[in-house]
Amino acid sequence: MGGELMLVKPKVYEVRPVATVPPPTAVLDNLPFQEIWCCDFEFNGADGEIPTPVCMVAIEARSGRTIRLWRNELVALTSPPFETGPDALFVAYFASAEIGCFLALGWEPPVLVLDLFTEFRAETNGLSVAHGNGLLGALAYFGLPMMGGDEKTTMRNLILGGGPWSRDEQGAILDYCQEDVDALLRLFPVLVGRLATLASDKYVRLGQALLRGRFMTAVARMEYVGVPIDIGVLERLGTNWDSIKLALISEVNIDYGVFDDQTFKANRFDNWLARNGIPWPRLPTGRLALDDDTFRQMARAFPEVAPLRELRHALGTLRLNKLQVGADGRNRCLLSPFSAKTGRNQPSSAKFIFGPSRWLRGLIKPRKGYGIAYLDFGSQEIAIAAALSGDPAMIDAYISGDPYLSFAVQAGLAPAHATKETHKAVRNRCKAIVLGVGYGMGAESMAYRAGLLIAEARELLRRHRETYRVFWCWADNNVNIALAGGELRTVYGWPLRCGAGIQPNPRSLLNFPMQANGAEMLRLAACMATEAGLRVCAPIHDALLLEAPLKRLDEDVARTKDIMVAASEMVLKSLQCRVDAEIVRYPDRYQDEAGVEMWNRVMNILESTEAQARDQQ
C-alpha cells in the first residue's frame, strides 16, 4: 500500500450565491419609481467635524445616465443634480454618510432612500458574515465582483489626506468613487429583488426598507447637529488627566487599600472582600471575576463596592482623546445605526459622549442662549411586552404608572393599598424582576443585580410567570419560533434570522421583541422629530437629546414629547408609552444621576491640581 491519503481541508471563504436572483432588468422594471439613482460621495474632515464633500458620482440605474462632479462643482449647486422627489429612489451604501454630504452642501435630503447597508444587515442579521458588513463584505457575501481591498485603502488615504489633488488624482478619485457606484448597481438588484418580488407582501417589505432608509436621513441630521460639549472643561481634563488619575486612585484607595501605585492587586481585593463579608463571583479557575459586568452587578448589590467600580471603569475605559469633538464644541461620531442585532444604534463608547462613563456626561452643556432636554420613553420594554403580548394584567400594570408595585400587588406580595413609600423593599425586589425579564435575564443574574437570594429571585420569577401568563405564552412562543428555525420580526419588519448552524441564546431571543421594537419606536420618533425641524442632537438607547433656543425650549420639548408618544402608538397600537423629559438650561450642565459623585470628585481634584500648578509658577 502506498502512502496514506491525507485529507486536507481547503480554505473556503464563505460566498453564498443567491439561488433565485431575478435578472436586473426584471427587478428594475418592477419597481414603482420613475428614476433610481445610485450615488456615492467621497469626503474628508477631521473627527467630530461636519464632512467636507470631495466629489460625487451618481448613476441612474435604468438609463445609465452618469453624473460626476468635483467639489467646486458641488458647492456651486443649491440642490442635487438629479431627481430626489417622491418619484425617484435614492440608493446608497450607508446612506447617512451621503445624506450628511447633502446637508453639508445645503441640499434637501431625498424623499425616498434605500440603503443597501441596512438591507444587507436585515438580510443577514443573526447569521455569520465572513467579510463584514461593509460594501466589499456584502459583494463577497453574494459572490459579486468587487475591487481589491488594498486599492480601496490607498484611495481612501489619498482622499483623507485632504489634497490639494492633481488633475490626474482628481480623475482617479472620481473613478474610484464610480467603482463604488458600479458596485451599488450590482448589489441593488440582488437585495431589492428579494424585497420587491415577494408578491404576498405586496411591497410591504420594500416599504419597510424605505422606512429604514428614512431613518438614515434622520441619522444624518442628528450627526450633523451633534451634542454640545463644554470644550473648556474637556481641554482642562485632557491637560491634567494623568495627575487626576493618580489623585483619584489615592483618594479612593484610602477606603480599600487595593492599589499598589497605579496597579490593582487582586489578592488585596480578595482580602478586602473577606474582611467585609462580601461573596464575590469567581472564575472556573478559582480567581475573582474582575470584569466590569461583575463589578457593575456587585456594586448594585453591595453599594460599598460602587466607588471602586467607578474608579476602575474610569481608569480602564476613559480615553479623553478619543471623544470626537469638533472645533464648534459638538460631539459628532458615527451613530452606527442598525449595528446591534436588535437594530439599535451602537456608536463607539469611546467616541460618543453617551458611552459608558456616566460621570463624563457632565461635559454636556448647552451653549449660551440655549437649553437641552433628555426625553426618554418610560419603562419602554414593559410597555412593549404588555402591548404586543396583549397581556391584560401587564397592560394594567403599565397604565398604573408604577409597573413594579403593580406586579407586587397583582402577585399577592403587597396589599392593594400599598404605595411606593409603604412597600419600598418589596417594590425594589419586584422592580429587579420586572426589569430583569425585560432584559431577558435569568433568576441568577436578577439575584446578583438586586442583591436577592437566588431562591428568592426564582420564586419572584415564578410569580411573574403566574401573574403574566399571556405575556409568557407569547414570549415562549417567540423563542420556540426562533429555535425551530423561524424568523422573528418587529412590527415594521426588522428581522432576526435563526437558521441552521446558528446557536441562538434563548434569553436573547426572549428579549429581542422588546429591544427591537423599542428600536423601531425610537427610529420613528427620530424621523418625525428631525423632519419637523426639531434639533435632535443624538439618540440614546430609548431617548432623544433635544436642543432649542431658551425662548422656544418648552414648546419644542412639548412637540417632541407628542411625537414620541405618537411613535410609541405606531408600534404598540393599543398603548401609549409615557415620555419623561429632563430639561437643562444654560448655564447649567447635564448630569447623569449615577455619575454626579464621580464628576464632583474629579472637578475638585482638577481645581486643586490647577491651583497647585499656579502656585508652582
Place this chain on the structure above:
Amino acid sequence: MTELNNAPGMTPTPNPYDPDSLRVTGDVNAIGAEKLILRIPVRKPTKQEFYRVNSDPKFRLSCAILELKEEREFYLVTPAALSILGEDVRYVELLLCINRQSAVFFWPLTIPTADGRRNSWNESAREAAKIAEQGWVRMVSNMAEGSYSVYQATGKIPDPEWPKKSMPELIELAFKDGKLIDSEDHPVVIQLHGG
C-alpha cells in the same frame, strides 16, 4: 405626511411616511410550539412542593396498584390480574395533581379499608387532598404527631392550568412503557413469583 405620486394604472409606491401601511399584521410565522406531556409520574407530593388536586370527579380513578418500593415504581393492575398478585396490591384513588412549577402527577392516595381500621397518616393525607381541591397546600411528615402537617398558602396564588387531555389519555401517559399489569406473563409478576 409626505404624499407620493401614485398615478392611475401604476403600481403604488410603498410609502415610508405612512408606517401604518407597512406594519406586519397577524401571525408572521406559521410555526410555533406547545409543550407536550410525554409522561406523568405517579408519586406522593414531596414535602417541599405546594400542589393542587383536580376536584373534577372525571379526573380521579379508584384502582389497584402495585408499588415496587425499591424502584419507586407504580404499576396499574387490571381487575383480570388482581388474583395473581393477591396481597401485593394496594387499593388507591389516583388523584390528578399539579405543583407550582406546572408539573403534573398522579397521587395514589390509599382508600380506607373496609374493616374500619383508622390510619392517621392516610386520614391526614386525605384531608390535605380535600383542602388542595380549593387551595395550594404542602404536606410534611410529622413523626411526633404520627400524621402529616398540612400548610396552606395564604398569599394570592392563581389557580393552576390543567392539561387539556382526557383522563384515559392521562392514565395512558402515566402507565405506558409496560406499567400496566394485565396478565401473569408480565415481567414484574414473574419477578415477584421468583421467576
